[in-house]
Amino acid sequence: MxxxxxxxxxxxxxxxxxxPSLRKRAVVLGGFVLALLAFLGCVLGLGAIGSENGLALLVVFLVIAIFFVGLVGLQVWLLATGGxxxxxxxxxxxxxxxxxxxxxxxxxxxxxxxxxxxxxxxxxxxxxxxxxxxxxxxxxxxxxxxxxxxxxxxxxxxxxxxxxxxxxxxxxxxxxxxxxxxxxxxx
Structure with missing residues (x-):
C-alpha cells in the first residue's frame, strides 16, 4: 500500500x-523547431538548386515540418494541460x-x-x-x-x-x- x-x-x-505555462514552453520549443526546420530547409533548398527533383524535395520538407510541428505540439500540450x-x-x-x-x-x-x-x-x-x-x-x-x-x-x-x-x-x-x-x- x-x-x-x-x-x-x-x-x-x-x-x-x-x-505549467503553455506560452513559455511553446515559445522555447517552437523556436527550437523553427531553427531546426530553417536549417533543414536551407539544406534541402541547396539540394534542389539545379535539380529535377525540386518538387519532391519540397514535399519531403513539408512532411518533415508537419511531423515535427505535430510532435512538439503534442509534447507541449501533454506538459501544459495536466493541471x-x-x-x-x-x-x-x-x-x-x-x-x-x-x-x-x-x-x-x-x-x-x-x-x-x-x-x-x-x-x-x-x-x-x-x-x-x-x-x-x-x-x-x-x-x-x-x-x-x-x-x-x-x-x-x-x-x-x-x-x-x-x-x-x-x-x-x-x-x-x-x-x-x-x-x-x-x-
Missing part, C-alpha cells in the same frame, strides 16, 4: 499553486508524480528528505526527495516509465518545473522556503 495519498490531480485549494505541477501549504506539498500527465502525491514536510534546484538542458527543476523510498513505489506502470528520465537525471521522480511555470522561479523558491519553515533542507 502507498504510504502517502495519491490523487489524479493536485487539489486547487492550496495556499500556493504552480501551474498544477506543485502546490505548497503549511503542512506539506503536493507534487506531480508524472512529468507529462496525471497523478500527484501528498508529502508532509516531515516526509521530505531534501528539496533542491537542478538544471537539465533548458529546464530548471524543483526536485523533492522523500525520506521514505516507498513514496516512489507502487505509483503505477505508466508513472514508473514516465519518471525514469527524471529519476536518472535528478535522483528523484518528484520534480516540478521552475522556469516553464506560471510563476517566477524566485517566487516558487520563496514560497517553498516560507511554508517549509526550516523543516526541510533547501539546496
Amino acid at each position: 502507498q504510504p502517502y495519498p495519491v490523487v489524479p490531480r493536485i487539489p486547487e485549494d492550496q495556499p500556493f499553486i504552480v501551474r 498544477p505541477v506543485l502546490a505548497v501549504g503549511p503542512a506539506g506539498l503536493w507534487i506531480k508524480t508524472r512529468p507529462s500527465r496525471g497523478q500527484a502525491i501528498w508529502l508532509p514536510w516531515e516526509a521530505i528528505g531534501m528539496i533542491s534546484r537542478r538544471r537539465w538542458s533548458f529546464e530548471k527543476m524543483l526536485c523533492v526527495a522523500p525520506r521514505d523510498p516507498r513514496a516512489e513505489q507502487k505509483l503505477g506502470a505508466f508513472t514508473a516509465f514516465d519518471s525514469m528520465v527524471t529519476q536518472a537525471a535528478f535522483g528523484t521522480g518528484f520534480t516540478a518545473t521552475l522556469n516553464f511555470a506560471d510563476r517566477s522561479e524566485q517566487e516558487i523558491l520563496q514560497a517553498v522556503a516560507y511554508f517549509a519553515g526550516g523543516r526541510v533542507p533547501l539546496t
